Amino acid sequence: MAKRNVYLEVDASEAVTLINDIRGLYSESEFKRLLRAAVSRTASHTRTQLGKIIPKEYHVSAKDVKKSVGSPTLNTAGNTVSCCIPLSGRRGSIGGTYKATGGKPGWKGIVPGKRYTVTAKIVKAKRSKLPSSMDNYAGEAPFRNLSAAKLNKVAFTREGNDRDAPISKIVGIAIPQMPLNRSEDEIRKSIADKLYERVEHEHYVRINKIAR
Incomplete structure (x- = not known):
């Protein structure tokens, strides 16, 4: 980055x-x-x-x-x-630099195309809700796999609309x-x-x- x-x-x-x-x-x-x-x-x-x-x-x-x-x-x-x-x-990662809530435990709960609510603490005046479609990436939904230790509960989005599409880390403001x-x-x-x-x-x- x-x-x-x-x-x-x-x-x-x-x-x-x-x-x-x-x-x-x-x-x-x-x-x-x-x-x-x-x-x-x-x-x-x-x-x-x-x-x-x-x-x-x-x-x-x-x-x-x-x-x-x-x-x-x-x-x-x-x-x-x-x-x-x-x-x-x-730019700090959502779920890493900026604390986040929301997501699903395990890949089975993450269905391509399904929208999950993920919020992050960025601005102190309010919690920031990630858009249901990450248009700055590939337009897919944000997600957090809470059971995958290697992902460290960071928010990601897919670079395509199928399960095999690569994932990208979602970042916030620098x-x-x-x-x-x-x-x-x-x-x-x-x-x-x-x-x-x-x-x-x-x-x-x-x-x-x-x-x-």
Whole structure:
């Protein structure tokens, strides 16, 4: 299962205005050091905030959320300043990453074409019911074989409408998608405010050193 990479765009116009105002006060090398320090601390803040905010909405751990936040990249080409903090992670399986209920004990109880109700804990506000036809796969019903130890009670669907058709694991949302679905405004504001705060802080630290 390939990792999904997401880039969360943040309106950092206030921080960029401050950056442009102070840019002429520093050599190019010192200015880049200032920005790298500010961005690094902002990335740490982003990791912490996502670890607090996302688990309020989804059945995921703060530890797993923090692991999804990658290292920031900074670009100061010309008169532009841009920063990217990547989020990466795989889509979690239903019945594995996300706890699920429903299914049948044994293959004999699983009849091709018959619809079984399978629900999963993904969003905390409600249980997520899988559709009776998994159209993102082959349009067959979801199922869980509760007696097959090797399947680990994970939800599957068939890739065809007969008993011999291969089965595919059903997966839910990946962590990088979560801030784009819920709490997006809160997360964006938190990152933008922190970037401004850190640029201002790094600037004052250097000004105070010169004044001593």
